[in-house]
Amino acid sequence: MIVTFWIVHSIVTSAIQHNGLLKQVLQSLVWKMGACICKDKTNTIDNRRGSNVVSSLMSSETSTRGQQSVQTDARIGTHVSTSSGGWREVKTVDALVLETLSVIRSLVDNEREPPQAMLYLQEVSESQSGWLQMVNSLIHSIPIEDPLGPAVVTLLLDECPLPTKETTLVLCEKMNLNNEEQGAKNQKKFCQIPRNIGVVLGCLAEKLAGPNSIALLTPRVLEYLLRNLEMSLPPVVILHSLVALEKFAQTSENKATINRALQRNSPNQIEDLEKWWQNSDYQKREVGFCAKWCLDNLFITEGHKFSHEAEDLSAVNVMLNSNDVSEYLKISPDGTEARSDASSFESVRCTFQVDSGIWYYEVTIITDGVMQIGWATKDSSFLNHEGYGIGDDEYSMAYDGCRQLIWYNADSKPHEHKSWKPGDTIGLLLNLEDKELKFSLNGQCLSPHKDLFDHAKGGFFAAASFMSYQQCEFNFGASKPYKYPPKDVQFKRFNDYASLSDEDKIILPRHKKLELLKSLKVQEDSCTLCFDNKATHCLLPCNHKGFCYKCSIQLEICPICRCQIAERVNSCDNDDRDIVKLNPTASKKRKHKKS
Incomplete structure (x- = not known):
């Protein structure tokens, strides 16, 4: 089978080089074949951002417009993806990004294929220059007024190939982070770029946690993000710069670097932003929430009182x-x-x-x-x-x-x-x-x-x-x-x-x-599943022990050997054995959906 496939592949490859249309057809077939083999990956493209996030790609009202857009992009997009390291039309990549944004709201059905625009962007991003062009389009094309804009940035970066350390450093150079004008104005057009830069940096820090994340947090990047925490700037710019710092801090070395930089400023910028929590301006409220969370969990300052210590919860009975x-x-x-x-x-x-x-x-x-x-x-x-x-x-x-x-x-x-x-x-x-x-x-x-x-x-x-x-x-x-x-x-x-x-x-x-978990002492005879109760029961016929009664009746098969459980026996008292017969309704059966 493998030899046959190799022969067919060799014959078809030469034909593809001379026939762009044949390549498009074969790419479509490969995608459909891949969707069967890698269904989990296909279904997860948007699932990670919401419930079953691939639906009818366009409503009947917009289907004609969508088809025209895809056809136009497909013609240019084929040129974009097949030119090895060649020229890429900026407007084409921008159009593909906006096309993805326009349909993302209706992506709710797993069984549909991802939009064509997303597939073309995945092709474009396979080379370094194409990936850089796509990120540049994300920064300059995603409008600030669309609530799903940051989610689309996350989605596309998550589904495209991981960049190398060298590529991320090139990106930092191309972002023009020293441009003071980007973060100094309140108009929408001046908020858009720094907002999107913050989202991109945060996504990359999350994906590249470790040495590559450390390399990405250059002095210029750190200075840029800290500069964008000024309270005079638009809240949306502050928010995504703060979230980016939070994601960089997932790597311990970055966390220490950010903490040192914050300590050099007096007062701490994040402590000022914390005051915005419960603000009537909802964007400021977002900033205040994130600032409070960061001060409690990541950027802890000396003498700072943790939020849970200051809250009056006497009237709260449910949360x-x-x-x-x-x-x-x-x-x-x-x-x-x-x-x-x-x-x-x-x-x-x-x-x-x-x-x-x-x-x-x-x-x-x-x-x-x-x-x-x-x-x-x-x-x-x-x-x-x-x-x-x-x-x-x-x-x-x-x-x-x-x-x-x-x-x-x-x-x-x-x-x-x-x-x-x-x-x-x-x-x-x-x-x-x-x-x-x-x-x-x-x-x-x-x-x-x-x-x-x-x-x-x-x-x-x-x-x-x-x-x-x-x-x-x-x-x-x-x-x-x-x-x-x-x-x-x-x-x-x-x-x-x-x-x-x-x-x-x-x-x-x-x-x-x-710290609390580390200090917790578990008794030697505790249940190996819940650690709360004493291990009193043995599973038959395999005779595996170490389970409390509550956990044992929720098991259908032994978690150690996968043997079907016939009886659950109280192993603490051999003279008076308490045999719990198998009860099919005792175990909670949960139906899991297929991916």
Whole structure:
């Protein structure tokens, strides 16, 4: 088979060199073949940024325009990608970037191929000069007013080949970081380039964590990012420069370098920015949130009081659960606000579970990009790197106000609300008496949804998933009144019925949590799965030990040898053996979607 393929490849290659049309056809066939072999990769292109992010590429309204655009780009794009190191039309690459941005909002179906514009950009970026041209287009073409602009930058950089250290250094030279005019004006056109530079640098720092990230953080780059933290600059420029510094700090050597640079400034610029948290200007609020998080987790100054130590949480009985969250989501010290700056799809549930009655909570939109906000049970999976979040399985349902969709079981249905914007309020009503969910935008309610109750019967939590650079605030009824409470039904507030211990209310910085884990002593006879309970049970017929009762009844196969479990035996008392017979319903079976 391999020999046959090699012979055919040799014959076809010579023909390709003389026939551009044949090459296009074969490239299309190769993509289709590759989509079958590498389906996980194909499906993950946009999954990592949102739920099942490849859909009908264009609506019927824009399909004709889209086809014309792709045809034009295809003709030039073929020339661009086949010229080995030759001239690349700047306008063509710019058009491909904008084409990707124009369709990204509607990419919701895994089974569709990525847009042609994205495929051409992947071809262009395979050479150093092409990659540099694509990044240059990302910086100069992505408009500042599009809420999905930073996410598209992240998407394209994530799907294109990794640059070499030499290429990143060439990029730094071409960025013209010493141009003072870039960060000195407030007009949109002067915000766009420094905003996009911050996004690009942050994405590269995240992708190249390690020696290449250290090489990328040159003195010029560091000076540029610190200069963009001046409070007189537009908040959007400050925000993405701060996030870029945060991502550079994922490498310990960079973290030390940034800390030394910040200490040379008095007062610390980030400490000033922290004051913007809870600002009525939502972009400043984003900056304040990120500044507070950085001061607690990364750029710690001497004498700085951690945020969780200063918060008065006496009236708070429910919050976002810092122990039931995917790894990169940031949660505010009061437990009501969450943000993601990662390239994965981050999710969180709240601390309070409801099983009966009628419940309501509200969410204030801080950013207007892709978030999926709704309800989920414990059986709902957080697969952040695969792009699965709330609304992507049969145990959760979510409202997506950016793409104007309702999500359930990874399937989406459009709703009639307008796209949300910063300051909007989402209302979420769970009626367990009538088995229905209701979503509202600024008091305007959609028709009820009942699909979730086909599989989920109880144990519901408020929950949400976040695409890159997204943030929102939850109101569970603790101190702020609801803005648009339902008027036609009596409902319960989470905070009136929940309770939390003082210890459970503390949102620890990550380094503090790590110190706590290091100091934790595990008893020798602890369960090897949960480490909370004593290991009392043995699995039969394999006789593997080391499990507590609670963990043993959740297992169908032995985690050590993969043998089917027939019995679970109390191994602590050989005289009076407590045999737990296999009960098919005792183990929680979770249905996982195929990639």
